[in-house]
Amino acid sequence: MSTKSKKIVLLVTILITIASMIAACGAPPTQAPVATEAPATTEAPMTEAPTEAATEAAATEAPAAEGAPFTIGVSNPFISSEYRTQMIAELEEVNQEYMDQGLTTELVIESADTDVPGQIQQLQNLIAQDVDAILVNPGDVSGLNATLQEAIDQGIIVISVDQELDVPGVYNVGIDQKEWAKTSAQWLAEKLGGEGDIVQIEGFPGHPANVARMEGVAEVFAEYPGINILATDSGRWDEATGQQVMSNFLSAYPNMDGYWTQDGMAIGVLQAVMAANPAKWPQGVGEARCQYLKLWQEALTLNPEFDTIAVANHPGVSPTGLRIAVNMLQGKEVDTSKLGGANGLSFVLPVAAVITSENLEEGLAMCEGKPDAYLLDDILTDEEVVSEYFQ
Template sequence: MTDQEVLDTFFVKEQAATRKFTIGISNPFISSEYRTQMIAELIEVNKEYMDKGLTTELVIESADTDVAGQIQQLQNLMAKGVDAILVNPSDVNGLNATLQEAVSKGIIVISVDQELNVPGVYNVGIDQKEWAKTSAKWLAEKLGGKGNIVLIEGFPGHPANVARMEGVDEVLSQYPDIKVLAKDTGKWDEATGQQVMSNFLAAYPNLDGYWTQDGMAIGALQAVIAANPAKFPVGVGEGRCQFLKLWEEVLKDRPDFETIAVANPPGVSPTGLRIAVNMLLGKQVDKSKLGGANGLSFVIPVPIVITKDNLQQGLDICKDKPDAYLLDGIMTDQEVLDTFFLK
């Protein structure tokens, strides 16, 4: 018998190899522990699919850049023939034409962490507006509905910041006796947030409270500690181990100190990757489970909110984690299927 006859007669034919999918990542902001954790988790979750023979290594375009630079990132990913793009957008509208170009090429496009209203572009993330409203309501209630406060926002124009500030404004509109004395940007940076807060404390020594977000909350609390006013202004915090440990330290000298930390999970991005892989595999999205401005948003629940009542729970999570770790949640592949896809 020939070699081919032997193979045809006695050996099981090897099935044609399943095509592997390539997923691209566009990230325009790297000066952030959130983004560092996000990228690391994307690589880790993608490895699960690589080990199953479903995906290749991620194609990652990640650098501090502006809208034009992120458009170039997206063009690079399209040129490399990716099957899906996860984009953490730098602007509410600036990427729209490029994202629609990707959609027209048959690429699955998912905006992670920040919601866009672009035809054909899916969104995966928490509800940023509701996320901000949670801590803004807490602040307003702790102030008894009155007082003078300041706001420290992230980058103006970034989709998440826009949604968050809309949420804060919506809450504060219900409390006419809470006066916003000033607002400034801390650029989602701890050191900048600390400087902005120091300036506010110097300008308004009798400040009653402040609202901020992300790593700027660590800087803001550090500024308050350094200024050491007789009465600390009431402020909101961050669901990061560094902040929770700082909170614990403050309690040693000020046992009545209170704040709130609403988790902003980097895990929404690897959850988005799981969604993308299942879509590439031909699984059908249950669009009745989607929401958002364009009806294409996979809304991920906030995994945890830390107050004085469960601070120890947060500290326990942080026991084996670095200070930079953000309290997180990544949906499993089965949870993604059960929650968002047709059975």
């Protein structure tokens, strides 16, 4: 090989070596994009805790319970009563709590002065609207049974509020109406010393609550043979009607010793006594609503010897019944050992208040800031309902 050829070979060898070195030095930069694996770094924000706002939004959007929001219907056949007005207002107020939680929709309310066929139509309307539960304040002891059974057969939870029905599958939420009446009847019997001539002014004959109450009153007076019932008439749970009935009784029996009545009629009855202002006032009973308690105070200015009792029949049993319905719809299991009543399905609530001369001032304090029509009341909280009646 010539010297010139050797120089060429040497030059090519050097160039190849330099090229190899350059390639080796350039390798890491070409691998860098693979090593950084950009997609892995972008996953980090996804594992971070969500902001408070995001958490609240998620909580709001998430279903509160399987099947929620639930639709609850209300059937009320009697509106000419302060009790029912307060009941409906409180039902709407408590339902709003559950609407805010996403648990219920607006109440479907069927409310009007009507008879048994009219209330059956109310119930059929609610069934047709596919409600999940029905709260019914029944206007008859047994006239609604077939329609209520129809609702139950369609999987609707049925709760009778304020008054007990002995219907299989129907739950009841309310006070013990019989014991409620016996409380004031017992007080009257003892106040009269176990003897005397009295009159009775009842509510609607045949109405479940009235039937239970009059049975209780009869049981009490049966234990006092010295008590003679001169007459019984209906005041139809109306203040003005009660006043007229009592005025008639005062004319017919000016020497009567006492009277037993119930609900708002007690206001009209006492007004009739005060208007007549007989030489001897008959001894009577009343109801724990603000107007009656204030009238009681006024009566004392006319007759310092006047005395009475006022037992609360509180509308809060109905919104408490709504709370029970919502918890049942969520699938919570009722503790049946806590239930009683004729069909073993009654949530029996204690009365909200019993006012006598000893705690009249306390009762009047409960009325501060309340309208005269307000009935002393108590509504169980959701926590109290769950703690007391669910497993």
